[in-house]
Amino acid sequence: MSTTHRGVYRHADMQRLFNPASIAVIGASPRAGSFADRTISALSGYTGRLHLVNSRYEKIGERPCYPSVAALPEVPDCCIVVAAKDAVEEIATDCAKAGVGGVMIYASGFSETGRAEDIAAQQRLAAIGRDAGMRIVGPNCIGMLNFGSKAGVTFMIPPPMEAPLPHALGLVSQSGALGFSLAQAVMRGVSVSHLLTTGNSSDIDVADCVSFLADDPACRAIACVFEGMPDPMRFIEAAQIADAADKPLIVFKLGTGEQGAAAAMSHTGSLAGSQAAYRAAFERAGAILVDNFEAMVETASFMAKAPKPKARGVAVVAVSGGAAIMSADRAEERGIPLPQPTPPVQAILESRIPDFGSARNPCDVTAQVANDPESLTACASAMLGEDHYGTLLYAQIYSTELSAKRPGELAAIAEKHDKPICVVWTTEWLEGFGSKEAEQNPRIGLFRSMDRCFATLDHWHKREERRGTGPRQYQRLARPEAAQEAAALIKAAQDRTLTEREAKQVLAAYGVPVVPERLTTTEDEALAAAKALGWPVAIKVESPDLPHKTEAGVIRLKLKDEAELRDAFRAVMANAKHHAPNARINGVLVQPMAKPGVEIMVGARIDPLMGPLIVAGLGGVLVELMRDSALALAPVTKTEARDMLGRLKGRAALEGFRGAPAADMDRLSDIIVRLSEFAADQRDLITELDVNPIIIAGSDAVAVDALIVKA
Numbered sequence: 001m002s003t004t005h006r007g008v009y010r011h012a013d014m015q016r017l018f019n020p021a022s023i024a025v026i027g028a029s030p031r032a033g034s035f036a037d038r039t040i041s042a043l044s045g046y047t048g049r050l051h052l053v054n055s056r057y058e059k060i061g062e063r064p065c066y067p068s069v070a071a072l073p074e075v076p077d078c079c080i081v082v083a084a085k086d087a088v089e090e091i092a093t094d095c096a097k098a099g100v101g102g103v104m105i106y107a108s109g110f111s112e113t114g115r116a117e118d119i120a121a122q123q124r125l126a127a128i129g130r131d132a133g134m135r136i137v138g139p140n141c142i143g144m145l146n147f148g149s150k151a152g153v154t155f156m157i158p159p160p161m162e163a164p165l166p167h168a169l170g171l172v173s174q175s176g177a178l179g180f181s182l183a184q185a186v187m188r189g190v191s192v193s194h195l196l197t198t199g200n201s202s203d204i205d206v207a208d209c210v211s212f213l214a215d216d217p218a219c220r221a222i223a224c225v226f227e228g229m230p231d232p233m234r235f236i237e238a239a240q241i242a243d244a245a246d247k248p249l250i251v252f253k254l255g256t257g258e259q260g261a262a263a264a265m266s267h268t269g270s271l272a273g274s275q276a277a278y279r280a281a282f283e284r285a286g287a288i289l290v291d292n293f294e295a296m297v298e299t300a301s302f303m304a305k306a307p308k309p310k311a312r313g314v315a316v317v318a319v320s321g322g323a324a325i326m327s328a329d330r331a332e333e334r335g336i337p338l339p340q341p342t343p344p345v346q347a348i349l350e351s352r353i354p355d356f357g358s359a360r361n362p363c364d365v366t367a368q369v370a371n372d373p374e375s376l377t378a379c380a381s382a383m384l385g386e387d388h389y390g391t392l393l394y395a396q397i398y399s400t401e402l403s404a405k406r407p408g409e410l411a412a413i414a415e416k417h418d419k420p421i422c423v424v425w426t427t428e429w430l431e432g433f434g435s436k437e438a439e440q441n442p443r444i445g446l447f448r449s450m451d452r453c454f455a456t457l458d459h460w461h462k463r464e465e466r467r468g469t470g471p472r473q474y475q476r477l478a479r480p481e482a483a484q485e486a487a488a489l490i491k492a493a494q495d496r497t498l499t500e501r502e503a504k505q506v507l508a509a510y511g512v513p514v515v516p517e518r519l520t521t522t523e524d525e526a527l528a529a530a531k532a533l534g535w536p537v538a539i540k541v542e543s544p545d546l547p548h549k550t551e552a553g554v555i556r557l558k559l560k561d562e563a564e565l566r567d568a569f570r571a572v573m574a575n576a577k578h579h580a581p582n583a584r585i586n587g588v589l590v591q592p593m594a595k596p597g598v599e600i601m602v603g604a605r606i607d608p609l610m611g612p613l614i615v616a617g618l619g620g621v622l623v624e625l626m627r628d629s630a631l632a633l634a635p636v637t638k639t640e641a642r643d644m645l646g647r648l649k650g651r652a653a654l655e656g657f658r659g660a661p662a663a664d665m666d667r668l669s670d671i672i673v674r675l676s677e678f679a680a681d682q683r684d685l686i687t688e689l690d691v692n693p694i695i696i697a698g699s700d701a702v703a704v705d706a707l708i709v710k711a
Helices: 011-018 035-042 085-098 116-132 176-188 206-214 233-244 259-263 267-271 274-285 293-305 321-334 343-352 374-384 401-417 435-440 450-468 482-492 500-508 523-533 562-579 622-626 638-646 665-681
Strands: 022-026 049-053 063-066 078-081 102-105 135-137 143-146 151-154 169-173 192-197 221-226 249-253 313-318 389-396 421-425 444-447 518-520 537-542 555-559 587-592 598-607 611-618 629-633 686-697 700-703 706-710
Touching: 011 102, 011 135, 011 206, 022 035, 035 151, 078 085, 078 151, 085 102, 085 116, 102 116, 116 135, 169 176, 169 206, 169 293, 176 192, 176 221, 176 293, 176 435, 192 206, 206 221, 206 233, 221 293, 233 249, 233 274, 249 274, 249 293, 274 611, 274 629, 293 444, 293 450, 313 321, 313 374, 321 389, 321 450, 343 374, 374 389, 374 401, 389 401, 389 450, 401 421, 401 435, 401 444, 421 435, 421 450, 435 444, 444 450, 482 500, 482 665, 500 537, 500 665, 500 706, 518 523, 523 537, 523 562, 523 587, 537 562, 555 562, 562 587, 598 665, 611 638, 611 665, 629 638, 638 665, 665 686, 665 700
Parallel strands: 022 049, 022 078, 049 063, 078 102, 102 135, 169 192, 169 221, 221 249, 313 389, 389 421, 421 444
Antiparallel strands: 143 151, 143 192, 518 587, 537 555, 537 587, 598 611, 598 686, 611 629, 686 700, 686 706
């Protein structure tokens, strides 16, 4: 993690730049098609005061043109620098001296080239702004849009600058081109308050933009295209500001490769890649991470409109049996319940739906709605009025001129019951009759994918559940002395990879239950240890050069007597020498066999950007095969640890699968918390931890093997 940390700018720090009352275009030009000409054109509807600066002209069109910023009749809030790279630094200096609120710099050729001199030039720009308290966007920036004041601060052709509605979105993008493509959502009825792009982020970056929108009254939800940051914890800080303001933040992250996982020594490293780390951090901060670009605006638009959910159940109404089946499939995949109507509502459905339809949930009113147009609204209203439905999904199958009336009819039902309605636009006529009316309506969320609709509903409920639990309460479980004791043991280890015995000594300091063991060097010593510990036993070769013992064939389990132990002792020693002839062998560990139970893996990794991470999943050989794990920032609370276990696809194994005793989830959560505290405490001394497996049977839990890699 970065050792330097600048707190995010707040709304007041960027108000003059992003909500300017006056704008100056520096480098204004009458040349048709130039960046300056296109910028002036983009500002044609701007409601504030616009000034032009260029010493070569006295007037451009009907506007006066001033020779410098200092010559302007007022100090502008925002200056757009339309000049070549070589002139930018001097212009920025002049703006800073004049007291300008902020500057937007188009010019490229700075840090994005990777050349030392260009990086230094960008750093000087940042210093000019920082010293003067003048905020800078760019360089290498396309610009920004303020829909409230119709400020098109860009050389692009802006979309129609409609005044934002109460459910408007704020858009943020590191990529200018992707940002402006998102802004064109206004063409289909989405309301937008701002589009903020950041270019090279010499000063203002995406975290600052999110922070600004979190406190801006024109914005109800935030959608952000995120690539990455040198210090992503600043973005987490901004996400927490948005969450505190009750502004849903929807993030789509570009660059999801996991190159760093390939070099990891442990299972943990391969499971806790960079994308998983970002997801864990976003979840902790309250942000919603969507899996594809197309989902971002849909999700944010619904979140901006929707009230707090009243129930998790969804009522589905369609005029197509196929659409009804599709909705049931996607709901099941996302874990969204489709409860059945109560008998009184069932009677209403049966009275309005033909025998060949479906008077249940999902409800297929059939194409007979063409002969009985009110049947659909009657069924929809009856279902949405049920307490166990929090929303209603209507599948728009085919668009005709009559479809333009449907959003208004549905919105009236939504308003009556104070619940949102989702319209899933299944027709391939994407801009057909009714689509824009649905998008513009504050009671309706429009989706062009059944799956994305149910994914959004899942996000909606989980967000409210998380916010309903109140502020995060963390209480340490491990002894205060554990950190110092464990650090001393880690430092005392001679090799970078601690032996299993050394690793378990470290974890025992944190109260993690570990299997007892004895280190032996001969068959006779191993036999004596087995008799003392009790049959059956397991034996393992201890070597700092054999961190993965299973692959090396140096483990034998369930040894019941002397003969089996002696044969196993010789075999594991032979395998160790064959697998790594030069390996240093400390001896053979003898351990009593743990009770049969469910095998769980818990590990930790110190991410260079996110810091300590804790991961849990099914253990033993299944950890890599199943790829079933849950990740969180460390340390975690017991509630968060329990939630990690609940997210596992194989959690049924912990719940008493096929008559086996259910695992004590509180006991297992306690162990996860303690291991997360170890990772947080020792973040400067270790890179990886792997405890695999922890065997749990009822309330009996024990760590059987462990691996710690020093930093």
